[in-house]
Amino acid sequence: MSVAADAGLQVLFSSDSVVSVRLSAALLIAAFLFLALPFCFRKNIVDKHGHPLPPGPLLRYAFLRKYPERALQAWSKTFGPLFSVFMGNQLFLVISDARIARELLVNNGAIFSSRRMYFMKNQTILRGRAITASPYNDTWRQHRRIASQLLTPKAIQGYAAEMDYEAHILIRSLFRESQMGSLPLNPAHIAGRYALNNMLSISFATRTDSTSDPLVERALALATEFMDLTGPWSNIIDFITPLQWIPTPMRTRGRKLHDGIIEVYGAMILRVKARMSAGEDVPDCLVKTLIETQEQERLDWEDMCMLSAVFTLGGVHSTSGVIQWFLALISSHPEIQARAHEELDRVVGRDFWPTAADEHRLPYIRAIIKEVERAHAPFWMATPHYSTEDFVYNGMYIPKNTALVLNCYDIHHNEEKYPDPYTFNPDRYLGDNLSCAESSKLPNAMDRDHWAFGAGRRICPGVHVAERELWLAISRLLWSFDIKSLPDEPISLEEYEGESGRTPLPFRIQVIPRHDRVQAILEAEDEITLVK
Numbered sequence: 001m002s003v004a005a006d007a008g009l010q011v012l013f014s015s016d017s018v019v020s021v022r023l024s025a026a027l028l029i030a031a032f033l034f035l036a037l038p039f040c041f042r043k044n045i046v047d048k049h050g051h052p053l054p055p056g057p058l059l060r061y062a063f064l065r066k067y068p069e070r071a072l073q074a075w076s077k078t079f080g081p082l083f084s085v086f087m088g089n090q091l092f093l094v095i096s097d098a099r100i101a102r103e104l105l106v107n108n109g110a111i112f113s114s115r116r117m118y119f120m121k122n123q124t125i126l127r128g129r130a131i132t133a134s135p136y137n138d139t140w141r142q143h144r145r146i147a148s149q150l151l152t153p154k155a156i157q158g159y160a161a162e163m164d165y166e167a168h169i170l171i172r173s174l175f176r177e178s179q180m181g182s183l184p185l186n187p188a189h190i191a192g193r194y195a196l197n198n199m200l201s202i203s204f205a206t207r208t209d210s211t212s213d214p215l216v217e218r219a220l221a222l223a224t225e226f227m228d229l230t231g232p233w234s235n236i237i238d239f240i241t242p243l244q245w246i247p248t249p250m251r252t253r254g255r256k257l258h259d260g261i262i263e264v265y266g267a268m269i270l271r272v273k274a275r276m277s278a279g280e281d282v283p284d285c286l287v288k289t290l291i292e293t294q295e296q297e298r299l300d301w302e303d304m305c306m307l308s309a310v311f312t313l314g315g316v317h318s319t320s321g322v323i324q325w326f327l328a329l330i331s332s333h334p335e336i337q338a339r340a341h342e343e344l345d346r347v348v349g350r351d352f353w354p355t356a357a358d359e360h361r362l363p364y365i366r367a368i369i370k371e372v373e374r375a376h377a378p379f380w381m382a383t384p385h386y387s388t389e390d391f392v393y394n395g396m397y398i399p400k401n402t403a404l405v406l407n408c409y410d411i412h413h414n415e416e417k418y419p420d421p422y423t424f425n426p427d428r429y430l431g432d433n434l435s436c437a438e439s440s441k442l443p444n445a446m447d448r449d450h451w452a453f454g455a456g457r458r459i460c461p462g463v464h465v466a467e468r469e470l471w472l473a474i475s476r477l478l479w480s481f482d483i484k485s486l487p488d489e490p491i492s493l494e495e496y497e498g499e500s501g502r503t504p505l506p507f508r509i510q511v512i513p514r515h516d517r518v519q520a521i522l523e524a525e526d527e528i529t530l531v532k
């Protein structure tokens, strides 16, 4: 290379450096100003009567990635049970008190029941559908009405036999895979298939007949990816708009997930359609309802796919998460397990295992389930609600388009309602004879059992199904097994996986059959394969 050319390149190179240094400096200043702006302007955000925003940290945050509930808890200690925080351009209000949650989300549900259009969850993956992602409008009402028909206590009687059967298979899979309790195992995939099969049966009148079925892997992978990509605080791309314009790996993952949902669930709808066209008497299920009412309800293909996916996306990791948290907790609390075994032996005996009808006779087992849901709700932040009008609460201004987070972590650790809240203590629920669905309707917020299923008009419509699934699984796990942790493998109850739905880090336990009737009952039924 000639000297002149070399010198030219050096000039070019050094002028590039100057440009890039200037650009970086400009970006840094812009980022600093962006994050610090609320520091200057927060006090100026008032309504026409001068009501200020609820107090909160001054800086704007780009995202909260790991264990956000801990940051929220620290802030609520400093700023109180209703505080505000800016995430990028979005104002969030965090509710850490049951009474405020009831006042805003339930009593003023007409104003606080929409959803923020998150870039990742609502715009990219679900495209504003699937009930959970719909704004509070007629489409949401229509989709929720269609889905809820399948989830009422009366409707689930129609799936009672299938749910009972899946609980049988859950216990049998643990029994067999652990070789009658002699080998330790990680229960995650078995709990996952249990929850998945229940959702497949309600949604598609089908099931998977082994954990190695490729559908189990695919559907669970989609549900896991959904939980990882849709945390209410965790994605910087949700809060910094320019990042949404460029092809980041995050955006690519969101689009891929959307396409995966359409592909997998679309194919399953077509299978149900083919069964119906072939004249088969397909049992009642969500997709049968969708196919039969598609024209009348004016559902397009994307509606059909997203609606058929919604139970699996919302009802698998949540329910299997509670079962996994139960197994993690109970194996670390042998004294609680011994009391549960005593109640089961005394009330149902050892000849038969508990059924749905025994729930009211086994208050301690019910209390255990509620205590697991309180101590380890799968969604610490529920799903944020969104306001559609300006509102003033207790002299504080809540502008239209504010996202409201139900901070279940703080609410579930409130000393006044739950003395010694960090201790796993089912006794606190003895005497509570209401289902979670019934309890959510109590007029006094402090009487409600817990908030794991959310609140108000967006409360989880799957609550009745989830309660039935959890009852059958947990009462039978306790009836069948001594559940033990391994001396050299402590189970972490603090850490977890998942950005929106939380499951424990992988762990292993031993499930040792408690008596001879366990095997006899388990071998009494064969695994069935339904048409897929």
Ligand code: HEM
Pocket (backbone or CB within 6 Å): 130, 131, 132, 133, 144, 147, 151, 310, 311, 312, 314, 315, 316, 318, 319, 322, 377, 378, 379, 382, 383, 384, 385, 452, 453, 454, 455, 456, 457, 458, 459, 460, 461, 462, 463, 465, 466
């Ligand atoms: C232990 C299990 C479950 C837990 C803890 C749970 C929890 C939740 C929570 C916290 C919400 C948000 C509520 C709110 O915005 O206030 C929700 C919404 C939802 N859940 Fe569940 N859920 C569970 C099981 C299920 C099941 C089994 C299904 C389906 C059969 C389901 C379907 C839905 C749907 C469709 C929504 C969106 C509702 C809407 O936006 O209108 N969930 N769930």
